[in-house]
Amino acid sequence: MLNGRRTQLSFPAKVFICQAKSGIDGSLNLKVVSPTLLVAEKEEAKAVLTLFLKKQGSSNAVAARTINKSDLFIDHLVSKLHSKHKSWYLAGRELTTLEIRDALIPYLESLFEEHGDTLVDVVENYPNPPVKDKSEVLVSPSSPVLDSKKLKAVSLVSETDPDGGNLRPHIVYLIELGMDIEQIRSITHRFPAFAYYSLEGKIKPVVEFFLELGVPREHIPTILSKRPQLCGISLSENLKPTMKFLESLGVDEKQWPKLIYRFPALLTYSRQKVMESIDFLHELGLSEENIGKILTRCPNIVSYSVEDNLRPTAKYFRSLGADVGILLFRCPQNFGLSIEANLKPITAFFLERGYTLEEIGTMISRYGALYTFSLTENLIPKWDFFLTTGYPKSELVKFPQYFGYSLEKRIKPRFSIMEKSGVRLLLNQVLSLSSSNFDKALKKKMKKMQDG
Known part of the structure; x- marks a missing residue:
């Protein structure tokens, strides 16, 4: 029967709430994060969301309106940061703007793949699904509002054969690689075709190819989570030719393991999309060699x-x-x-x-x-x-x-040492010199003062 409760979206909405707990369950205690840092991270998350919405075609006005109506979703994004980089926070390590962006953009991309043009409504109504009229408030499993293909695909993840009670072969294989059922479900919910990929014909060949390239086995789950579409690409007709094409543009073939781990989506872009970026880099006067280095160091430039x-x-x-x-x-x-x-x-x-x-x-x-x-x-x-x-x-x-340079670990200690020595070095000498050379520079300056 239908009930009067709204169906919740498939976000891990509890994450932010859990962070205020003791941390016994592995979550981050919010006491670790200073109020000032929390405010700053919310502003960074807003900036990332604004940029992403505009990239998807939203006007400045729509993006600004969405940000103003998305406080709960911004809290959710910040909680994603804390969950992803818990060990860094516990060690007192703060995230840079780029690290925040790199952590959130793939997540926003996955939401866009799932919700498409309704993403703005999803963000504004988080954690509840967007409701346009009363008829949509009451939602049952049989309602056409729900995507039956996604539900069926997700159900296949935990489906067992009637005889032996075993999971499907490719699910077992993914678990052996280090993925868990919930992670596989999440991927399938975003990308339903993943549930139908055959082990021998699709998934295993790609995984083994990456392993042969030198990709660490423990990186495979992250790569597949970021870009499950890779398993649907033909090795001989698409994946390998794309890599050769990128190598012809200067990508260092020795760096493929790191590059694929950082930005696996690069291998799924069309040549036309890649060349749009390359042509622009040529416009700026960059040499082919330098363009290759840029693609290797920062492959997401193509995005x-x-x-x-x-x-x-x-x-x-x-x-x-x-x-x-x-x-x-x-x-x-x-x-x-x-x-x-x-x-x-x-x-x-x-x-x-x-x-x-x-x-x-x-x-x-x-x-x-x-x-x-x-x-x-x-x-x-x-x-x-x-x-x-x-x-x-x-x-x-x-x-x-x-x-x-780190204020607490480098700047303040170096200036304190210099102040005690009674001499003054150039700013770049204070910070850029190694510890031994810094000491030598101070002693040399002190001796010069004494001799003078």
């Missing part, structure tokens, strides 16, 4: 839209006076960031502190990763400490890498 991401971002950095080609080669991750949510706030941060656009352009040219840092958790606290050091702010133009 960025040329017109919606790459070109506008290049135009923005060019307005700062940066050499866009060099910047993209040094730190391609910049081009996956939102101009409005990530880049402009950092530019404003430096402008408010008296730097000119020319100086900011010099800083980003000298240190490409500068714009990938969080304002609240990196730039602001390090700036505040810098003001106590007595160095002129022009030193940061000369050495913007300052912001890449």
